[in-house]
Amino acid sequence: MVWTIIIVSVFVLFVFIAIMKINIDLKYRHYQDDDLLEIKVSIWKMRVYTFSAPVIKVDDDTASVVVEEEQEIAGMESKKKIPITPELIIEDLRWLRDFLKHVVGLHKIIRRFLRKMNVNELTWHTDIGVGNAAHTAQLTGVIWTLKGSIIGLIGNHMRMRLMPKLTINPHFQAVVSHTYLSCMFSFRMGHAIVAGLMLLKHWRRRPEMTRPSSSVEKNM
Numbered sequence: 001m002v003w004t005i006i007i008v009s010v011f012v013l014f015v016f017i018a019i020m021k022i023n024i025d026l027k028y029r030h031y032q033d034d035d036l037l038e039i040k041v042s043i044w045k046m047r048v049y050t051f052s053a054p055v056i057k058v059d060d061d062t063a064s065v066v067v068e069e070e071q072e073i074a075g076m077e078s079k080k081k082i083p084i085t086p087e088l089i090i091e092d093l094r095w096l097r098d099f100l101k102h103v104v105g106l107h108k109i110i111r112r113f114l115r116k117m118n119v120n121e122l123t124w125h126t127d128i129g130v131g132n133a134a135h136t137a138q139l140t141g142v143i144w145t146l147k148g149s150i151i152g153l154i155g156n157h158m159r160m161r162l163m164p165k166l167t168i169n170p171h172f173q174a175v176v177s178h179t180y181l182s183c184m185f186s187f188r189m190g191h192a193i194v195a196g197l198m199l200l201k202h203w204r205r206r207p208e209m210t211r212p213s214s215s216v217e218k219n220m
Contacts, residue, residue, distance in 0.1 A: 017189055017190070017193075018188065018189060018190030018193065019188060019189070019190065020043055020044070020188065020189040020190075021043070021044060021186050021187070021188055021189075022041065022042075022043055022186060022187055022188075022189060022192070023041070023042045023043075023044075023120075023184065023185075023186045024039065024040070024041050024184070024185055024186065025038075025039070025040040025041075025042075025182075025183075025184050026038070026039050026181075026182070026183045026184075026185075027039075027180075027181065027182050027183075028179070028180075028181040029179070029180050029181075030177065030178065030179040030180075031177075031178050032177055032178070035053075036052075036053070036054055037051075037052070037053040038050075038051070038052050038053075039051040039052075043189075048073070049071075049072070049073050050070075050071065050072040051069065051070070051071050052069065052070045052071075053067050053069045053070075054070070067081070067082045067083075067084060069081075069082060103199060103202050105202055106199070106202070109195055109198045109199055109202070110195075111157065112195070112198075113187075113191060113192070113194075113195040114157040114158050115157065115158070115159070116187055116188065116191040117158045117159065117185055117186070117187045117191075118158070118159050118160075118161055118185060118186050118187065119154060119158050119159065119160045119161060119162075119183065119184075119185045120161050120162065120184045120185060120186060121161075121162060121182065121183065121184040122151070122154070122160070122162075122164040122165070122182070122183050122184075123164070123165045123180070123181070123182040123183075124147060124164065124165070124166050124167075124179075124180070124181045124182075125165075125166075125167045125169075125178075125179070125180045125181075126143060126147075126167065126168045126169070126178065126179050126180075127168075127169045127171060127176050127177075127178035127179075128140060128143060128168065128169070128170060128171065128176060128177060128178075129170060129171030129172065129173070129174045129175055129176035129177075130175060131173070131174065131175045132172075133172035133173070136170050136171065136172050137170065137172070139170075140168055140170045143168055144168060147166055147168075151164050151166070158185070
């Protein structure tokens with residue numbers, strides 16, 4: 001009887017965890033030289049993780065992008081500066097390339113997981129102007145093409161619940177650079193667990209791969 005209760009309890013707990021919905025709210029705002037990136041993760045309506053990068057600036061001396069980020073995990077806050085140099089980007093791209101080669105069928109695992117992900121809201125507003133009417137018109141067309149391609153890519157791999165809200169406001173006689181992007185998407189914990197198990201299964205088919213030592217942590 002005791003073992004039956006334990007097995008039933010574990011099964012109920014597993015089902016409860018599997019159906020838990022994880023919501024991710026991503027917001028990015030660019031206003032001239034002011035940038036703000038925010039990511040909030042919640043399980044149902046309980047927030048469990050917050051990431052904020054209120055300062056993104058270029059260091060002229062080192063030719064790097066300095067990101068001042070703030071994180072909050074389960075009520076514990078931390079702040080740090082991360083310099084992103086061209087060398088670091090190249091090194092991470094090489095690591096990503098090796099990672100993609102290392103996991104057999106990774107693209108299939110990712111596609112299956114993305115098909116389970118819901119895009120609940122997507123808003124993307126842009127104000128652009130370069131001070132020249134002809135150049136602004138050309139740039140507006142390029143941005144529309146870029147946005148359409150990105151939305152098409154998202155729609156082909158994820159389930160979009162609502163039509164995205166896209167706007168581009170050209171300013172033909174002024175220099176303007178404003179962008180606001182808001183995206184809310186969600187997925188079930190069970191789908192993430194299955195993707196993780198599939199990743200682990202295929203990971204073991206090849207020799208162990210270690211990330212280069214000169215990563216972001218080295219610059220912290």
